[in-house]
Amino acid sequence: MEKNISVAIDGPAAAGKSTVAKKVASILGFTYIDTGAMYRAFTYAVIKAGLDPQSEAQSNSLIPSVSIELAEGGKVFCNGEDVTRAIREPLVSGNVSYIASYKEIRLAMVDMQRKMAESKSVVMDGRDIGTYVLPKASVKIFQIASVETRAERRFKENQEKGIPTTYEEVVADVKKRDYIDSHRAFAPLSQAEDAVALDTSNLTIEESVEAVLKIIADKTGLEVPCH
Ligand code: CDP
DSSP states (O other): OOOOOEEEEEOSTTSSHHHHHHHHHHHHTOEEEEHHHHHHHHHHHHHHTTOOTTOHHHHHTTGGGOOEEEOGGGOEEETTEEOTTGGGSHHHHHHHHHHTTOHHHHHHHHHHHHHHHHSSOEEEEESSIIIIIOTTOSEEEEEEOOHHHHHHHHHHHHHHHTOOOOHHHHHHHHHHHHHHHHHOSSSOSOOOTTOEEEEOTTOOHHHHHHHHHHHHHHHHOOOOOOO
């Protein structure tokens, strides 16, 4: 049987990782795993329980009782509740990087992420996939774009989804998360030594998808289906 292939896509906030990862996974018939959605769902649970996401002890206390499911079609469930939309709201975005900096919560999420990648080919996106979650991933990509490009993309995406934010708020959120994500003690955002850097500042979605498919084909010899 052909060996499973795992593709790790890491990078800073709103670099377009999930859009590209989703399309690449669909073209290759791989499973897409959005690890950020898991940290977002945990953040939602902490806020919903009336706890303080800036308190590590309070947030950790929910580890045994939070169940997160990434369902087919991109839906996200937290303790059985459909939180797909709620986890994109500014309150969650503004607090998720605190939650993601707590080691015990990360270990619980990483455990789930590794299990999901065990028996199938996956495209997994996040911050620490190539460096920590799947250090032996067949392909590692570090997807970047300028802060302005990233903020513009996220602002447009929020508008399309009806999520109320101003452009200035999006810039501030992206910068704040980048700072916390790259300065935390445990598994911070960083480029793996064997990752290929891909700057998508001047690429369309389609061009980014093609660039990622080419990197995967070069690294693994996989034939990319017509698409
Ligand atoms: O899509 P966007 O770039 O806004 O972020 P995301 O992938 O949904 O991730 C939300 C947050 O979760 C990030 O800002 C990180 O704080 C955290 N995260 C992480 O620490 N490790 C991961 N593997 C994925 C996300």
